[in-house]
Structures are given as C-alpha cells and as structure tokens.
Amino acid sequence: MYPFDVKIPTDLAAARKAFEDADDGLFLAGGQTLIPVMKQRLAMPGTVIALERISDLAGIKAGGSEITIGAMTRHAAVAADPDIAKAIPALAKLAGGIGDPQVRNRGTIGGSLANNDPAADYPAAALGLGATIITDKREIAVDQFFKGMFETALDAGEIITAVRFPMPECAAYVKLQHPATRFAMVGVMVAKVGSTVRVAVTGAAPSVFRATEMEAALTLKFEPNALDGITIAADGLNNDIHASREYRAHLIGVLARRAAQEAIS
C-alpha cells in the first residue's frame, strides 16, 4: 500500500469538508473491497475518509410501504432484521448470501452500491426492487444510478446516506455463486412491485441491467413458464475463465425461471 492520510469524521459536514480538503480523497465504508484493492495498489487514495463513526448512517426504518436502510448498515444486520424478513424476505436472503459471515459483518449496503462491482448482489436488489438511492445532496431513482462497470451517477464527493426500498408484492433473488470468491457468476432478482414487474441481472455483464423482454412476459403472466422461448443474447456479456458468455446467457434464463418460481411460492 502507498502512504495515505486518514480522516475519521463524525458527521456528514465534516466528511464533505475532509473530501474537499483532500488531494485525492476516497470514502471508506465497510472496506471489504477497498482495503484488498488498496493492498493491490489498484486504489491509491491520498486520503481515506472513514464513514463508520457517523452514527446516523446506520440503521433500518420500516414505515408505510417502504423500508429505508442506512448506507453504513452491515449486510449481517439486513439479513437478520425482522422488519425486512417480513416485508422483503428476498432482500434479507440476498444480504445473508453475500460473501461469507465475516464479510457480512463488515460490508455495507452503501459501499456495495457506490462500488457497483459487476458481480455484486446489492445492485441487483436495488435495480430489481426499484429502490431510491438517497445521498447527502439528492435522491436518485435506481434506473438512473448504475452507469457502467464500477460507475454510478454519484458526483465526486457525494455520499450515499440511505437506500429506500418499496415493499414488493413478491420478489426472489437466485444466483449461481462462484465457489471460491462467493461472487455471483450470475444473479437474478425478479420482483413485482405494484403492477410493475422488474427483472435485474448481476454478474453477467459489465454492469447490472434489466432484462426487459422478461419483464414484459412476466407482466402478462407472472409464472416461470411465461419466460419460455425468451433467450438472452450472449453478445457483450462477461467472458472469463469461470464462465463463457454463452453459459452466462443460459444461466440468466435458468435463474430467472427459478426466481419467478420462488417469488410466487
């Protein structure tokens, strides 16, 4: 690791100021990606601004037809929360399947969304459920949030403070996990929110995306066999030693059917 300065603000205003004062500042949430990446010298921030001592950034609030999760809420807390288990069990299951127990104890929802790893689970949850990303400056509808591999609509220095999820009629997330890294080779979130069906796919492409043809089919009939005959083009999908792009395209169909089945059962 290259040398860096550390700032540990206890409120958002101090965090913003630390970023403005820094030469090359980077926010640290749970650190389960950033710290390994710094060890590899793929990230070389001049100043690390840790968000973990800003107390009002963590916590889960259920109210009306929505659940709001603070950006610094750890995956383990989402997985174990009784309100989420009741209102959006698919989200609790997704959080409980990220990485491994130790990673879930440290990793945060805000960090995962801001990082937008192509194979991360939370982007599929946010896009599939139609979440709203709340920052220190504005609210961003999730359809405008993910911009490409490791890219989001966040401005430099903008801090995610919370994520608001609508409560779906039904939803399910199914993934095929890489056995060593625990990342999704492909993961599919299928959700019915009001009368809208959303299908979000992670792990398959450079960034999470919506499978719109599947959404249209499931809108007409919310059953796994509504997806019969729909194929996903392999062009542009990820191709690596773990899975070819053709295999990933196939997996999207298989996992979407399984997710649709799980959502209605």
Add this chain to the structure above:
Amino acid sequence: MPAIKLRVNGREAAAEVDERTLLSTFLREQLDLTGTHVGCDTSQCGACTVDIDGITAKSCAMFAWQADGAAITTIEGLADGDKLHPMQAAFREHHGLQCGFCTPGMVMTAVDFAKRNPDPSDDEIRHALEGNICRCTGYHFIVDAIRTGAKAMRG
C-alpha cells in the same frame, strides 16, 4: 500516525500505528499475538478471523485504527489459563486440523457461530465456514469438532 486504545483479550493496549497497518499486522507484530494467522492476505481464507465487539471479522481486511476503542478477542484469549475453551477442546478431540494453519480462524468463527446457533445442523456448520478455507481440505473433522464444541458450549 493515529493513536489507538483498545482492549485485546481483556488487557488494555495503546499504540501509535501507521495508517496502513492492518489489524492483523498490529496484533502479530506490535502485540506479539501471533496466533492470528495471515494466510492469503486477500480477505478470502479467514485464518486471520478475530472477534471485535462480539462479531467476527477478517483482521487483514481492517486497518488497526478502525479498531480504536474496540474490545478484541483473538485465539490467545479463548482458553482459561491451562483449560482449553470447549471449542478448542473439541477441535483437539476430533483432530479438526491437518497442518493447523487455518485452525485459529476456524475456531474463532466456530465460537461466534455456536453462540448464535447453539444446536446447529451439519449443513448450517458448513455454511458458517464459507469464510474459512482449509487448504489441507480437512473439513469433515472440522465439522465434527464444531458440532461437539457447540454441544459443549451449550452445556
């Protein structure tokens, strides 16, 4: 350099640490607690697992300054004098190790898991070990040990 104060295995520790110092490095090199092992240093293998304020974490994926004010238990803090912790005794009884390198992390994960799930199924035990890798692949006896250790812990 950040100045930190924390409790490690019940004893106060205070030190100045370089910003880059990982918690695992701090424990091993500044406190001489070399029971916390560094296997992969890429936060996958779990040999560096310690308990921080009641939850487990990989100490190679944390900076030492992040543990300022925390209470940490390492593998050295489990035994009561010469009396092994029930989970340590169970690993010994079942020979839940081959080379033993991954064992400190396995035991730390197992103790935390058994506190939350006192009567686990074998399937639950195997899922609880997803963050701990044994390169000797001796998982079967580790699972046996955790089943026995959990039983001993619930008394």
